[in-house]
Amino acid sequence: MSAKKPFYITTTLPYVNAEPHIGHAMEFIRADIIARSKRLSGFDVFFNTGTDEHGVKVYQKAQQLNLAPQVYVDQAAAKFKEILPVLGMSSDINFIRTTDPHHIKSAQAFWQTVQKNGEKAKDGPYIYKKNYSVKYCVGCELEKTDSELVNGRCTLHPLQELEIIQEENYFFKFSAFQDTLLKLYVDRPDFVIPSTRLHEIHAFVERGLQDFSISRLATKMPWGVPVPGDETQVMYVWFDALVDYISAIGWPDDEVAGVSQNGAFKKWWTETGGVVQYCGKDNLRQQSAMWQAMLMAAGLTPSKTIVINGFVTGEGGVKMSKSLGNVVNPLDVVREYGTDALRYYVAREISPFEDSPFTLEKFKEAYNANLANGIGNLTSRIMKMAEANIQPDSVNPILAVEFIEALDHYDIKTACDFVWAKITALDVTIQKEEPFKKLKVEETKGAALKLIEELVKGLAEVALHLEAILPETALKIQECIKANKVPVAPLFMRK
RNA sequence: CGCGGGGUAGAGCAACGGUAGCUCGUCAGGCUCAUAACCUGAAGAUUGACGGUUCGAUUCCGUCCCCCGCAACCA
Numbered sequence: 001m002s003a004k005k006p007f008y009i010t011t012t013l014p015y016v017n018a019e020p021h022i023g024h025a026m027e028f029i030r031a032d033i034i035a036r037s038k039r040l041s042g043f044d045v046f047f048n049t050g051t052d053e054h055g056v057k058v059y060q061k062a063q064q065l066n067l068a069p070q071v072y073v074d075q076a077a078a079k080f081k082e083i084l085p086v087l088g089m090s091s092d093i094n095f096i097r098t099t100d101p102h103h104i105k106s107a108q109a110f111w112q113t114v115q116k117n118g119e120k121a122k123d124g125p126y127i128y129k130k131n132y133s134v135k136y137c138v139g140c141e142l143e144k145t146d147s148e149l150v151n152g153r154c155t156l157h158p159l160q161e162l163e164i165i166q167e168e169n170y171f172f173k174f175s176a177f178q179d180t181l182l183k184l185y186v187d188r189p190d191f192v193i194p195s196t197r198l199h200e201i202h203a204f205v206e207r208g209l210q211d212f213s214i215s216r217l218a219t220k221m222p223w224g225v226p227v228p229g230d231e232t233q234v235m236y237v238w239f240d241a242l243v244d245y246i247s248a249i250g251w252p253d254d255e256v257a258g259v260s261q262n263g264a265f266k267k268w269w270t271e272t273g274g275v276v277q278y279c280g281k282d283n284l285r286q287q288s289a290m291w292q293a294m295l296m297a298a299g300l301t302p303s304k305t306i307v308i309n310g311f312v313t314g315e316g317g318v319k320m321s322k323s324l325g326n327v328v329n330p331l332d333v334v335r336e337y338g339t340d341a342l343r344y345y346v347a348r349e350i351s352p353f354e355d356s357p358f359t360l361e362k363f364k365e366a367y368n369a370n371l372a373n374g375i376g377n378l379t380s381r382i383m384k385m386a387e388a389n390i391q392p393d394s395v396n397p398i399l400a401v402e403f404i405e406a407l408d409h410y411d412i413k414t415a416c417d418f419v420w421a422k423i424t425a426l427d428v429t430i431q432k433e434e435p436f437k438k439l440k441v442e443e444t445k446g447a448a449l450k451l452i453e454e455l456v457k458g459l460a461e462v463a464l465h466l467e468a469i470l471p472e473t474a475l476k477i478q479e480c481i482k483a484n485k486v487p488v489a490p491l492f493m494r495k
Numbered sequence: 496c497g498c499g500g501g502g503u504a505g506a507g508c509a510a511c512g513g514u515a516g517c518u519c520g521u522c523a524g525g526c527u528c529a530u531a532a533c534c535u536g537a538a539g540a541u542u543g544a545c546g547g548u549u550c551g552a553u554u555c556c557g558u559c560c561c562c563c564g565c566a567a568c569c570a
Contacts, residue, residue: 015570057570132568169568200499207498213568237570285567317563351508354500355563362507365519373532381529427533436528490530
C-alpha cells in the first residue's frame with residue numbers, strides 16, 4: 001500500500017509525418033522535468049508519450065515512400081522511441097502508439113460512448129451524419145483548407161478553379177458544448193497555462209463553435225481507426241489521437257486492454273484530477289477545447305491543466321525550415337554537448353511560454369557560461385578543497401519551497417534561475433571568504449575547514465534541485481560528494 | 496474594425512505607477528581553490544511613435560506604426 005498521491009502528465013503525441021525536431025525535444029524534456037520533480041516531491045507519477053500515426057498526411061507520406069502505412073509508421077515510431085533515452089527521459093515513461101490494438105479498441109469505445117450519450121441528451125445527438133464539402137485542387141490532387149488558400153485559390157495553381165467535393169461524414173456536435181467549455185475556463189483560471197492562452201481559447205469559444213467532421217471515407221483514406229458499425233468510414237485523426245490520454249491509462253478499464261488494469265483509470269484520471277497536457281501553441285484548440293468537449297460528451301471529467309509552449313524559432317524569430325537551413329537537430333546537439341546540456345537550454349534559455357530563438361551560437365555561449373564555467377567549475381573547485389582537507393560526511397538537503405512553487409506553475413525557467421542563483425552565491429562565498437587562503441594560516445584553518453563543509457552542503461543542495469532538470473549531472477555531483485573526490489573528468493568541458 | 500502575442504542597452508530577456516534590472520558580449524581591476532575558470536567595478540537604453548490621466552508612466556487610457564502566430568473539417 002502506497003500513500004503516495006498520483007500525478008499524471010503527458011506530452012502531445014508527435015505526428016509521425018515529420019522527423020523528431022527541437023520543438024518535440026523541448027516538450028519532452030519539459031514534461032520530463034515536471035514528472036521528475038513531482039517524483040522528487042513524493043508523488044506517484046504516470047508519464048505518457050507516444051506517437052500519433054493515423055491520418056491523411058501519414059497515408060500520403062507512406063505512399064510517396066512506396067511503403068505500406070504500417071511499415072512506415074513502425075519505422076517512424078521507432079525513431080521517436082529511440083530519442084527518449086537520448087533526451088534523458090524517465091525510464092518508466094509510457095509509450096503509446098495510436099496503432100496499438102488497445103488504443104484502437106479504446107478509441108472505438110469512446111466513439112460509441114459519445115454516440116450513446118448523445119442519443120439520450122436533449123442537445124444531442126453528439127455524432128451525426130452530414131454532407132461535408134471539400135475544396136479540392138485538381139492541380140495538386142489534394143484537398144485544401146481555407147487557410148491554405150489565397151483569395152479562394154490554391155497558391156500553387158492560381159488559375160485552376162477549385163472543385164467542391166461533397167462527401168458524407170460523421171460530425172461531432174462541438175457546438176453543444178460551448179457553454180460548458182466557457183464555464184470550465186471561468187471556473188478554473190489555471191486550466192490553460194499561460195493565462196493569455198486561456199483568454200485566447202475563451203475568446204475563440206465565445207465566438208461560437210462549429211461542429212466538425214470526425215470521419216473520412218475509407219475508400220479515399222483508409223488509414224484510420226474504423227468507425228464502429230460503419231466500415232465505409234474511418235475516424236478523423238484528431239478524434240482518435242486525443243483519446244490516447246485515456247486509452248493509455250486503461251479507459252474504459254478492463255475490457256479494453258483485455259487484462260485487469262486494477263482501477264488504473266480511476267487512479268490516474270479521477271484521483272489526480274485529470275491529466276496535465278503539454279503541447280505547442282498550435283494545439284491550443286484541439287487540446288483545450290475540442291478534446292475537452294469530447295470528454296464531456298463521453299461523460300468524463302476534463303483534463304487537469306493544459307500547458308502551452310511557444311515555438312522554437314531560428315535566429316531573429318523566423319520559423320525554422322529546411323529551405324532556410326536554420327533547422328537544429330536535437331540529436332546533433334546532444335552528440336556535441338550531451339543530454340544535460342540540451343535539457344539545460346530548453347529548460348532555462350528558452351522562454352517557458354513564448355516563442356524563442358534557438359541558435360547554435362547562443363547555445364554554445366549558454367553552455368560555456370552556465371554549465372562549464374558555472375556548475376562544472378564550481379563542482380571542481382569545491383570538491384578539490386574538500387578532497388584535500390575534509391572527510392566525507394552525509395548531507396541531507398531538502399527542496400526549497402520557491403523551487404517547488406515555480407514548478408507547480410510550470411515555470412521551469414524560474415525554477416532554474418533559483419538553482420543558478422545558488423550556484424553564483426557559492427562562487428561569491430568562495431571569493432569573499434577565501435577558504436583557500438585561510439587554510440594556510442594556523443589561526444584561521446579551523447574556520448576554513450568549517451566553511452568547506454558548508455560549501456559541500458551547498459553543492460549537495462544544488463545537486464538535489466538539479467535531479468529533475470539535469471539528472472545525469474546531479475548524479476555525478478552526488479557521487480563526487482559521497483566519495484569526497486573531485487570529478488574524474490570535468491562535468492562540462494569548455495567548448 | 497477577425498483573434499491573440501510582441502516592439503526595453505550590441506544580442507536574448509525581466510520589471511509593470513515612484514531612481515529601468517538580468518544573462519551573454521565589451522572594457523578595467525582583483526583572486527589563484529577551480530575547467531585561461533571565479534569575484535568586483537565600468538561603459539552602454541530619450542523603454543516603437545504621438546497624445547492623455549497622474550505629484551510622478553516603461554508600467555494605466557487613447558490613436559498610430561512595425562513584427563509574429565492563428566483564422567477551425569492541415570497534425
